Amino acid sequence: MADVKLRNVKKRFGDVEIIKGVDLDIADGEFCVFVGPSGCGKSTLLRLVAGLEEISDGSLSIGGREMAHVSPANRGVAMVFQSYALYPHMTVEENISFGLRMARAPRDEIARRVQKASDMLQLGPYLQRKPSQLSGGQRQRVAIGRAVVREPDVFLFDEPLSNLDAALRVQTRIEIGKLHQDLKATMIYVTHDQVEAMTMADKIVVLSAGRIEQVGSPLELYHRPRNQFVAGFIGSPKMNFIPVDARVGEGGAEIRLPGGAALSLPGAADAAGAATLGVRPEHLRLGEAGDARLTAQVKLCERLGAETMLYAVLEGGPEVTVSADGLCRVQPGDRIQIGLDAASCHLFDRGGSTLVNGSLL
Amino acid sequence: MFPTPIQKAGATTRMLYYIALPVSVVFWLLPLFAVALTSLRSIEDLNRGNFWGWPTKIEFVTNYTAVFTQSPMGQFILNSVIITLPAVAGALALSCMAGYALAKYPFAGNTFVFSVFIAGNFVPFQILMIPVRSLMIDVIPIYDTYWALIIFHIAFQTGFCTLFMRNFIKQLPDALIESGRLEGLGELTIFWHIILPLVRPAIAALAVLVFTFIWNDYFWSLVLVQSDDVRPVTAGLQSLKGMWLASWQLISAGSIVAALPPVAVFFLMQKHFISGLTLGATKG
Numbered sequence: 001m002a003d004v005k006l007r008n009v010k011k012r013f014g015d016v017e018i019i020k021g022v023d024l025d026i027a028d029g030e031f032c033v034f035v036g037p038s039g040c041g042k043s044t045l046l047r048l049v050a051g052l053e054e055i056s057d058g059s060l061s062i063g064g065r066e067m068a069h070v071s072p073a074n075r076g077v078a079m080v081f082q083s084y085a086l087y088p089h090m091t092v093e094e095n096i097s098f099g100l101r102m103a104r105a106p107r108d109e110i111a112r113r114v115q116k117a118s119d120m121l122q123l124g125p126y127l128q129r130k131p132s133q134l135s136g137g138q139r140q141r142v143a144i145g146r147a148v149v150r151e152p153d154v155f156l157f158d159e160p161l162s163n164l165d166a167a168l169r170v171q172t173r174i175e176i177g178k179l180h181q182d183l184k185a186t187m188i189y190v191t192h193d194q195v196e197a198m199t200m201a202d203k204i205v206v207l208s209a210g211r212i213e214q215v216g217s218p219l220e221l222y223h224r225p226r227n228q229f230v231a232g233f234i235g236s237p238k239m240n241f242i243p244v245d246a247r248v249g250e251g252g253a254e255i256r257l258p259g260g261a262a263l264s265l266p267g268a269a270d271a272a273g274a275a276t277l278g279v280r281p282e283h284l285r286l287g288e289a290g291d292a293r294l295t296a297q298v299k300l301c302e303r304l305g306a307e308t309m310l311y312a313v314l315e316g317g318p319e320v321t322v323s324a325d326g327l328c329r330v331q332p333g334d335r336i337q338i339g340l341d342a343a344s345c346h347l348f349d350r351g352g353s354t355l356v357n358g359s360l361l
Numbered sequence: 362m363f364p365t366p367i368q369k370a371g372a373t374t375r376m377l378y379y380i381a382l383p384v385s386v387v388f389w390l391l392p393l394f395a396v397a398l399t400s401l402r403s404i405e406d407l408n409r410g411n412f413w414g415w416p417t418k419i420e421f422v423t424n425y426t427a428v429f430t431q432s433p434m435g436q437f438i439l440n441s442v443i444i445t446l447p448a449v450a451g452a453l454a455l456s457c458m459a460g461y462a463l464a465k466y467p468f469a470g471n472t473f474v475f476s477v478f479i480a481g482n483f484v485p486f487q488i489l490m491i492p493v494r495s496l497m498i499d500v501i502p503i504y505d506t507y508w509a510l511i512i513f514h515i516a517f518q519t520g521f522c523t524l525f526m527r528n529f530i531k532q533l534p535d536a537l538i539e540s541g542r543l544e545g546l547g548e549l550t551i552f553w554h555i556i557l558p559l560v561r562p563a564i565a566a567l568a569v570l571v572f573t574f575i576w577n578d579y580f581w582s583l584v585l586v587q588s589d590d591v592r593p594v595t596a597g598l599q600s601l602k603g604m605w606l607a608s609w610q611l612i613s614a615g616s617i618v619a620a621l622p623p624v625a626v627f628f629l630m631q632k633h634f635i636s637g638l639t640l641g642a643t644k645g
Contacts, residue, residue: 099544
């Protein structure tokens, strides 16, 4: 069993506390993604699980075994680095088999495992090449192969796709997804790219400044963010945040939108005063239909073919992004009507915590 | 771009450059050429004062054999080899390990030890003359043996070599070492199998440098050695001076013979200077 449990894990570098008390459960076989902005501590947390850094406080267990004093090699983990970390003076085959050879594993066992990894990752044609003769994507597959051959309980990925170009990123993402299906191993994956997080994860852990902001499935984080940070981080393009005035009314919160329109959100019992309304660009529509309407002037149009991103300014100043149809004819400078529904709106209080989530899910 | 590349400079500057360059090369090589030419002259030429003209007779074989027959030059060269090779090996071995420790292990006092290595390089070696001699006579009685020069050169050269290796190893990606640790490799295995192959160009460059420094060293050969059977070739050249007259042609020939090994070592080690050995280890 390879479940990972963290209990009140803290990490200090000198006086600075980087990880500020993290509690997390990762089930056996789960694909868990740590996501967050640069500097939030996700790579540090991964390195704590790997054993490359020591935990300052708290406990970490893998498969039920306490890991605080276990060396990285004995934790049953294998790591794929952002920079691949291949040994440049060895061929691909030697790179993959190096750990096993140094551990004096039987030669046929080494050959079997290398063959299996090579088949899984299509490394056959490259086995005798050196890393300098491979492309970025091929090098990353070799790095993954080196991890696979260890047959670990937990795979750790530290932003493995960051150094690949866009097309290769998509392809390698799919390969890692297939790997997870084949091996059914626990995988912890660190990324700053929320698209990778959304497409690959069983469970996403959103981190900010050393703390967990929210843990949940991709759709849960998309539809029910617990605070404004998670709402703004998950989902591309970013959610629109509109400052509004809220009052408790019958059945929920009564919102006054910029431009005067009123919107009623069921459920928020303690909404009062200044608040922030969150609504995603893809949930705004051009035209009059909807529970409420906003008037805006378009500043910029980005035509992507499948959709058109309209960057507009509401009366009173706040800027919004609207994801419109790819063929819409709106030009910069046009005044547009934007319709929105209560079901797709979120309300956040002054401190950023969620008062009401949308009810689409 | 400063200074202006010569292709972009004005016509006068370019002309001056094209004249000055060969002239300075000639001046630079002139002493070497003179020594080589002198080593081919006969003694009559030198007595007549024919220093710069073409030799009346080319006495190549005579002079060069005389170097070996009229003085224990063979023994001196052997002594130099016996002293230089272990000293180079010792200095490189110690400095690789020390450089790795200073570059990749964040132990308390790391910066202090490193600064001691740097500061030590600024000590003029001449002031060490008497203390080291006393050390070799009184404390470790190895004065006038091979060990005196071997141990001294290992100790002295390790200072500079450690600085060099530490800076070189610092550039190696930490991820390589961490990856090794995660695979269960011990620290010595990581050092031997991962670090050393990657620092081969640095070791090759240092080997040539250190070999040249130690082989050409004259000062310590004089200070630490008295007897002919331990004396290296640099100090041994004086014995070619002859009883009644200075045989310049023999001294020149002897100097050329003594200067050849470092040049040979340089050419032998050239293929290890290949840079870009770490291409492909990490992204970029």
